[in-house]
Amino acid sequence: MGVYYAATALEGQLCRNETVVVAGSGNSAGQAAMFLSDGAAKVLLVVRGNNMKMSDYLSHRVQARDNIEILCNTEIRKMSGEKKLKEIELESTKTGERRVVRTPAVFSMIGAKPCTDWLLPEIERDAKGFIKTGISVAGAPAWQGNKHQPGPLETSLPGIFAAGDVRSGSVKRCAAAVGEGGMAIAGIQMRLAGAS
Numbered sequence: 001m002g003v004y005y006a007a008t009a010l011e012g013q014l015c016r017n018e019t020v021v022v023a024g025s026g027n028s029a030g031q032a033a034m035f036l037s038d039g040a041a042k043v044l045l046v047v048r049g050n051n052m053k054m055s056d057y058l059s060h061r062v063q064a065r066d067n068i069e070i071l072c073n074t075e076i077r078k079m080s081g082e083k084k085l086k087e088i089e090l091e092s093t094k095t096g097e098r099r100v101v102r103t104p105a106v107f108s109m110i111g112a113k114p115c116t117d118w119l120l121p122e123i124e125r126d127a128k129g130f131i132k133t134g135i136s137v138a139g140a141p142a143w144q145g146n147k148h149q150p151g152p153l154e155t156s157l158p159g160i161f162a163a164g165d166v167r168s169g170s171v172k173r174c175a176a177a178v179g180e181g182g183m184a185i186a187g188i189q190m191r192l193a194g195a196s
């Protein structure tokens with residue numbers, strides 16, 4: 001209905017010659033903005049922070065593209081339409097100024113923050129909130145005196161595993177997350193069987 005989580009040829013076709021909005025500032029957002037700018041009349045890249053977080057080469061390409069407008073310190077406040085998205089309202093978090101943009105498509109290229117605040121404090125996390133596993137938690141109090149070492153996906157609480165994006169140090173990709181999910185199940189089965 002006008003909100004997309006991927007920018008492929010299909011979505012590209014749907015918004016040819018239109019103004020489209022990409023929210024985010026990482027590599028996914030940069031790649032989506034570059035790709036969409038080939039067919040769209042204009043791409044607005046909405047960045048919550050002061051600057052973009054993507055690789056330098058990509059950032060330079062995005063900045064050099066005439067029909068990409070980068071809006072830093074900007075957040076989407078409102079999205080409206082009937083059956084499909086028609087317009088959005090953007091707000092500058094610096095000035096409070098609001099701007100309405102008519103658009104059929106918002107590409108949501110955000111989501112790199114782990115939501116781990118609710119976990120028990122005994123489950124150790126790194127400075128960014130990703131869950132630590134394996135050798136990095138071997139010194140955790142709950143592992144002291146345990147006859148096993150933590151498995152590669154096991155957290156600072158023996159028997160609790162973390163897999164995929166939420167795990168500290170994981171490769172943030174689908175194939176890696178699926179593989180880690182499978183490995184975590186194997187680890188759990190080993191724990192339940194009492195093996196090391």
Ligand SMILES: Cc1cc2nc3c(=O)[nH]c(=O)nc-3n(C[C@H](O)[C@H](O)[C@H](O)COP(=O)(O)OP(=O)(O)OC[C@H]3O[C@@H](n4cnc5c(N)ncnc54)[C@H](O)[C@@H]3O)c2cc1C
Nearest residue numbers: 028108109110111112115163164165166172173174175177
């Ligand atoms: C914009 C974007 C583009 C991407 N493009 C690609 C790409 O092209 N190729 C690629 O390989 N990877 C891509 N990725 C990365 C890929 O999406 C992730 O690596 C992958 O989805 C990780 O899978 P996961 O199962 O670890 O986590 P997720 O897919 O994030 O799944 C975690 C699930 O847990 C749920 N959850 C969270 N907290 C709780 C709770 N307390 N209780 C219950 N459920 C909860 C969430 O709602 C979510 O459904 C992209 C990511 C983003 C954000």
